[in-house]
Amino acid sequence: MKTILVAEDNPDDVWIMQRAVKASGLPHPFHFVPNGREAVDYLYGAGKYEDRTLYPLPSVVLLDLKMPYLSGLEVLKWIRQESANRTMISVFLTSSSDLRDIDEAYRLGANAYLVKPSELGKLVQMLKSMESFLLEHNQLPS
């Protein structure tokens, strides 16, 4: 079992994600944080996230682009430069298909960039193929 951390501020999107996770039947626990600052807290193990039995270090971080306090790009910048887990698999899951966002994300070291599909069924498909590629076939760093 591998933990997946999802940083997403929009409650509707959180709900949709949870619904899609359930529909996908994936065995992995998905943890949700509502903004970039809490994503950093979680990865750092600060405050309530100190307890790694409750909040295990994730294998994959899914980041929204636009979030309060710290944007997804800023969280990624922190992961790549400051954190103890600078090789953390970091994937954007966002509604922006703007080329400048995509380029900036890769420039900062994103491992993948996914655009949120508008239909639930497609999101389920996307989660399944991501899990299959990243967590099943892919070899993760130690």
Place this chain on the structure above:
Amino acid sequence: MTDRDAELTISFLRKAGIEGLRCDDVADLVAKLHEGCAALVVAEDALGSRSVQTLAAALREQPSWSELPINLITSGGEASIRTLNTFSVLSSTGNLTLLERPFRPLTLVNSLQAALRSRRRQYQVRDLLEEREAVLRSINDAFVTLDSQWRYTYANEKAAALAGKKPEELIGLDVWTLFPQYVGTRYYHELHRALENQTIARFEVFHKASNRWLEVRVYPSPKGVSILTTDVTDQKQAEERLESTVAERTLKLRETIGELEAFSYSISHDLRSPLRAMQAYSEVLAEDYGALLPAEGQRYLERIAAAAIRLDKLIGDVLTYSRVLRAPIEMETVDLDSLFSSIVENYPTFQPFRENIELVRPLLPVTGNEASLTQCATNLISNALKFMSPGKTPQIKIRTEASGDKVAIYFSDNGIGIAAKDQPRIFGMFQRVHPESNYEGTGIGLAIVRKAVDRMSGTLSLESEEGVGSTFRIVLPRGA
């Protein structure tokens, strides 16, 4: 001259074709001189020493072109002191001929004819000078000529006014003595360079005293330089106004573009998010509670989902349009044979119609942008497949034709066609000519094609007949 002598002379001259006018005294003569006179006949005995001075003063006031011929009739015999005096005063001011009494009338006619010939030449010079003055005045430019020692040889009124003098006062003056403040300035160096190198100089200077911008042109000759100075202040101010207007508008335009980019970014991120929620919730509602809804309720739910999908497509097309608008375009040779084949083979919605899309090979290469051409081809083929009469089999033909250094790409279909009255507006944003209930679409597809062709500096045109089909033509430079 006595009255009788004068009358006789005038009548004799008239017979010879010369019109004479008698003057009572020197004051009368000076007044008549101002009205115009080709030659003067004066009897010495009619002039006192004071009147000689008056006449000489009047003659000195002649314009530069004028040298009035004077025939002075003397009494003959030994020249008196008075005669010598009159002669010396008048000869210094003009073109004096002495006629000694007694003389035959023909001698006077002969002498006057020579005088009139000389006067006619003077009039020609006067006319030329006036013409030059008029030209120079009409161009409203200051014009001066300087000799190789930098002395004025000519100045028109405008130039003299700039120096605060009359034109004739400038003649012979050294320009650098008159304007010592210009010595060593750009003006000074440009003039020297023009004279030394015998090359035309053209430059602009700011004249502080009059607060004017002057454009100076210097035309050299071995004898000196001619300088034409034009007041370009108005032109300069107009240019400055134009520049500042352009700068202002550019700034506003940039702001607008910035706002538009922020807007399209917002569309891509913020507007799509609630839309996605609508889609997901209606989907989940149908999944979880669909069974509880009566048939009509389920239909409403389907309508909500369909509307959301349509809005999603609309947003997608607006985004594509704005991307086509601002994405940098690199022009390169595009192999249409392979590009269009791969579009027809691989584009998911075209696959069922692969047999209906004919590529007339070889398709000629064009100079264009691959991404833009892909956009054009997919939009035009999609339209051709979409706007089809029910029950008819689509037949789409894509071919190219060379014409000079250009290549025309034709996309022809056997669809429903576009009425002539609708053709002018179909390339506009959000333009639809067919009812939405029959043919679904966002009304942006052809606007994207037009913009993409524009960005490649190509031309796009349409030939269509309602019920028969349409042919879209894109003309681009031939590829290498």
